[in-house]
Each structure stands twice: as structure tokens, then as C-alpha cells.
Amino acid sequence: MSLKDSVNNAYSSWMTGTGPDNDVVISSRVRAARNLSHFAFPHMLDDDKAQEVIHAVSLALENRGADCKPGKLEINNMIELSPEDRQILVDKHLISNDLLKDHGRKAVVLSEDEAISIMLNEEDHLRIQCILPGMQLESSWLQVNNIDDELEKTLDYAFSEKFGYLTACPTNVGTGLRCSVMVHLPALVFTEQIKKVLPSISKLGLTVRGLYGEGTEPVGNLFQISNQVTLGHSEEEIVQNLVSVTKQLLDQERTAREALYDDRKEYMEDKIGRSYGILKNSRIISFNEVMSRLSDLRLGIDLKIIKDVSPQLVNELIVLTRQAFLNKEAGKELSVFERDVKRANIIREKL
Amino acid sequence: MLCERCQKKEATVFYTEIINGQKKQLNLCEECAKELHSQGFDFMPQLNFHNFLGSILGHNISNFTKTSLGANKCEVCGLSEEEFAQKGLLGCGNCYENFGNTLDSLVRSIHGTNIHNGKVPEKTSDRVKYKKEIESLRSQLKQAVAKEQYENAAKIRDSIKEIEKRLEQEG
Numbered sequence: 001m002s003l004k005d006s007v008n009n010a011y012s013s014w015m016t017g018t019g020p021d022n023d024v025v026i027s028s029r030v031r032a033a034r035n036l037s038h039f040a041f042p043h044m045l046d047d048d049k050a051q052e053v054i055h056a057v058s059l060a061l062e063n064r065g066a067d068c069k070p071g072k073l074e075i076n077n078m079i080e081l082s083p084e085d086r087q088i089l090v091d092k093h094l095i096s097n098d099l100l101k102d103h104g105r106k107a108v109v110l111s112e113d114e115a116i117s118i119m120l121n122e123e124d125h126l127r128i129q130c131i132l133p134g135m136q137l138e139s140s141w142l143q144v145n146n147i148d149d150e151l152e153k154t155l156d157y158a159f160s161e162k163f164g165y166l167t168a169c170p171t172n173v174g175t176g177l178r179c180s181v182m183v184h185l186p187a188l189v190f191t192e193q194i195k196k197v198l199p200s201i202s203k204l205g206l207t208v209r210g211l212y213g214e215g216t217e218p219v220g221n222l223f224q225i226s227n228q229v230t231l232g233h234s235e236e237e238i239v240q241n242l243v244s245v246t247k248q249l250l251d252q253e254r255t256a257r258e259a260l261y262d263d264r265k266e267y268m269e270d271k272i273g274r275s276y277g278i279l280k281n282s283r284i285i286s287f288n289e290v291m292s293r294l295s296d297l298r299l300g301i302d303l304k305i306i307k308d309v310s311p312q313l314v315n316e317l318i319v320l321t322r323q324a325f326l327n328k329e330a331g332k333e334l335s336v337f338e339r340d341v342k343r344a345n346i347i348r349e350k351l
Numbered sequence: 352m353l354c355e356r357c358q359k360k361e362a363t364v365f366y367t368e369i370i371n372g373q374k375k376q377l378n379l380c381e382e383c384a385k386e387l388h389s390q391g392f393d394f395m396p397q398l399n400f401h402n403f404l405g406s407i408l409g410h411n412i413s414n415f416t417k418t419s420l421g422a423n424k425c426e427v428c429g430l431s432e433e434e435f436a437q438k439g440l441l442g443c444g445n446c447y448e449n450f451g452n453t454l455d456s457l458v459r460s461i462h463g464t465n466i467h468n469g470k471v472p473e474k475t476s477d478r479v480k481y482k483k484e485i486e487s488l489r490s491q492l493k494q495a496v497a498k499e500q501y502e503n504a505a506k507i508r509d510s511i512k513e514i515e516k517r518l519e520q521e522g
Contacts, residue, residue, distance in 0.1 A: 158444030164467025
């Protein structure tokens with residue numbers, strides 16, 4: 001799939017709704033920050049130097065062995081994409097918001113299945129990312145590690161014996177590793193247990209954020225949990241810490257779901273059924289309402305109350321109903337009202 | 352006053368953000384405010400993380416090198432400590448060396464440590480790898496002894512000796 005296909009399609013392989021523990025864990029992501037040793041960090045580079053960084057990485061990608069996985073990786077300059085297309089890549093969690101700023105000097109590498117993406121000249125020269133469906137942090141790390149090994153054969157990384165991989169921001173130094181899981185916790189939110197759970201998570205060196213990263217409010221009962229500290233622990237330890245905390249969260253969420261369904265069966269079926277009804281029949285709907293209705297729908301699928309909708313469709317609808325995709329579909333900048341109408345149309349069509 | 356965003360409607364929502372003493376004001380109409388809010392734009396003043404980091408360092412600097420402020424620059428990329436305090440981003444890999452103690456204590460306050468314990472690039476000399484391996488084996492040895500797993504401890508001790516020998520041979 002070329003980048004052009006990617007931005008025309010809301011689907012990305014992490015959205016399949018498959019993978020281990022997919023009733024709670026939507027996706028797992030690992031990202032490693034790397035810098036080249038003979039260049040200043042991206043924010044200090046002039047445009048020519050920034051292009052040299054992109055060129056050096058493209059050479060390293062060409063040097064990868066023929067049997068390397070994933071196959072051929074190509075660089076796409078951000079400037080070649082329209083603003084909507086760039087935003088769609090953000091909405092699909094393939095690049096960060098930072099790559100939209102000053103986009104003339106930034107680029108992205110995407111694998112065919114979109115599991116691997118490498119951002120170039122973001123805050124660091126390289127940000128190697130792997131995103132997989134369900135609870136697959138270990139294999140995400142293995143894939144990132146493999147690509148890192150291959151690139152390292154050609155590239156000279158900025159590395160210090162003491163501090164490890166050197167990064168523009170000292171909060172990423174060391175392993176340069178940020179692991180995160182996106183979890184759907186409707187029952188913990190509904191029973192208000194989440195208020196006790198979240199503070200205890202932050203005591204374990206982890207951070208909780210909303211769906212679209214730093215500074216965003218949680219919507220649709222979706223939370224992103226990631227490691228805070230990148231120095232002093234091995235990559236495996238960082239991954240394992242997040243895995244074990246996520247497993248506990250998973251158990252608590254499942255227990256809460258069972259208890260809710262046992263105690264308040266009619267109430268749950270009613271809530272889920274109503275949300276499904278609204279999604280199928282509304283003519284005007286805001287993004288925030290969609291997110292909370294889709295959360296109910298997803299819970300209904302997991303509780304086997306709703307059987308004719310796939311988890312994949314729910315994940316796709318989250319991206320399809322965001323501003324960038326709606327504008328792209330319409331071929332123009334829509335007003336808030338026009339968007340709410342268009343959004344309702346798309347959902348009715350898909351359901 | 353017209354809304355700054357659409358330039359069409361009267362602004363009725365006034366949003367003020369103060370970061371590090373810098374005041375930013377945003378005057379919006381109700382519709383634009385609603386829209387920004389639905390896109391996750393938070394109407395609570397947000398703490399910009401990089402500024403925050405910088406200000407911690409800035410505080411360190413003012414205590415540390417008040418007399419030579421501005422003179423302390425990275426020799427390689429030219430970034431001054433003052434600029435780092437503003438941006439919260441270092442200029443190049445060499446800054447880590449060149450900003451010495453100030454940075455060292457900052458790294459320690461962020462991560463609780465200042466020693467990398469993870470992956471080492473293949474290309475970096477084997478020496479680094481051996482040293483790291485020995486460190487990790489030593490901590491395993493301590494654990495084994497603490498758990499009274501003496502057989503295991505003996506094995507670990509032997510591996511440490513072997514690596515130390517290799518280190519010496521390669522000098």
C-alpha cells in the first residue's frame with residue numbers, strides 16, 4: 001500500500017480488533033528515539049542539513065538486506081501530502097502532531113501494513129514506531145529492535161556510554177523507548193473505580209493520557225498508558241513493567257464488566273441498545289457523542305449483546321468520523337453543522 | 352470584537368493562557384470555542400512540558416552559574432544553557448557532555464538515575480558491552496546470594512570472571 005492509499009483508507013492493521021486480550025486492549029505501540037551523531041538535533045538544523053538527515057536514512061533503508069522484514073521501506077516527504085492527508089495520518093496514530101509543524105523538512109516511512117512507521121526530523125532525527133492490535137507489546141518491541149539493528153549497520157547513532165541513546169529532550173534519553181497501550185475501560189469508568197486506579201498507575205512510573213496523546217482529555221473511555229522513565233532500565237524491563245500493569249488493569253476491567261452485567265443486566269442492555277439505536281438513526285451527531293456511543297457499542301460487542309458489528313468497524317469509525325476524514329470525503333472544509341450531518345450519514349451507512 | 356478564528360462572529364469566549372509569565376489571549380465566538388473544545392483543545396491553561404523542563408533547569412542555572420550566564424555554551428552546536436532553559440530541548444549529542452553537572456542533575460531528577468542500562472549499538476565497542484554485562488551479572492549475583500541460591504551464584508561469578516578475562520585480553 002502506498003502512502004496515497006493509506007490516507008484514502010481509514011483502516012490500518014492495528015484496528016483489526018484481533019490480537020490477545022482485544023476485549024480491553026485496543027492496540028500496543030512501541031517507539032524508539034534515535035539521533036545521528038554527526039548532526040545537531042532537528043530543531044537546530046537548517047533546511048539543507050535536515051534534508052541530509054533524510055537522505056542518510058534513505059540510504060540506510062536501501063542498504064537493508066533483501067530478506068529483511070517488513071519488505072521495502074520508502075520515505076515520503078510530508079510536503080507532498082495535503083494538510084488533510086497529513087492530519088489523517090495523525091488520526092490513524094501513524095505520525096505525531098509534531099510532524100505537521102514545519103513540514104517542509106519532515107518525512108515519514110511507512111510499512112505496507114502500516115504497523116511500522118518511522119518519523120524523520122520530528123523532535124529527534126528518527127522515531128521508529130511499531131503499532132499492533134491487542135496486547136502485543138513484546139512483539140512490537142522486537143519489530144522496532146530489528147529495524148533499529150538494521151539501520152544501525154549504516155547509520156552512526158548519537159550514543160554515550162553513560163547516558164545511552166542521546167535525545168533532544170532529556171526526558172527520552174537512555175533507551176529512547178516509549179511503550180504504550182490503548183485500553184478501553186468502560187466498566188471501570190462507569191463504576192467510578194477508575195478514580196482509584198489512575199492515581200495508582202502514576203505511582204508505578206507510568207502516565208495515563210487520552211486517545212490522542214499529550215494534553216488530550218479521555219474520550220470514549222479510551223486511555224493511553226505509557227512509561228514515563230526511559231533511563232536506568234533495560235528495554236525488556238520497561239516493556240514488562242507496562243505489560244504487568246496492563247494485565248492487572250485488564251483483570252479489574254473484566255471483573256467490573258461481569259459484575260455490572262450480572263447485577264444490572266437490563267440496565268446494561270438498555271444502555272447499549274439505545275446507543276446502537278442512536279448511531280444507526282441519528283441525522284446530526286458530534287464527535288464526542290460518537291465516541292461515547294461507540295464505547296457502549298464496543299462494550300456490547302464484547303459482552304455479546306451485539307452480534308452484527310465487528311470491533312474493526314468500531315475502530316475505523318473513530319478515524320472516519322474525525323474532522324480530517326469528513327473534510328476529505330466532502331472535498332471541502334465543512335462547517336461544524338455540516339460535519340455533524342456528514343458524520344451521522346457515514347455512521348448510518350456503515351452500520 | 353470579532354472571533355479571531357473565523358473573523359465573522361462576535362467573540363464571546365475569552366481564553367487566557369499564561370505560561371512562564373507569557374500571556375496569550377484567544378478571543379473566540381461560541382461556535383469556534385465549541386469546535387476547538389470538541390477537538391480536544393483544553394480550555395484549562397496547559398503547562399507546556401518543554402518550558403516546564405527548561406524552567407527547572409533555568410532555576411538550576413541561576414543558582415549555579417549566575418555570574419557566567421550566557422557564556423556557558425555547547426562548543427559544538429552553539430546552544431547556550433539559557434536557550435536550553437527556554438526551549439527545553441538540547442542542541443546536539445555533545446550538549447550532554449558540555450553542560451556537565453547541570454544536565455547530569457537534571458537527568459537524575461527526571462529519571463531517578465543517570466546511568467543507561469539498556470541496548471548498546473552493535474558498533475559501539477565490545478568493551479562497553481562487556482562492562483554492561485558485568486554490571487548486570489553483578490546485580491544478579493547479589494540477588495542470588497540474597498535468595499541463598501549458592502549454586503546459581505557460583506555460576507554467575509564464573510561468567511563474570513570469564514568476561515573480565517576477555518576484557519583484559521583485548522586491553
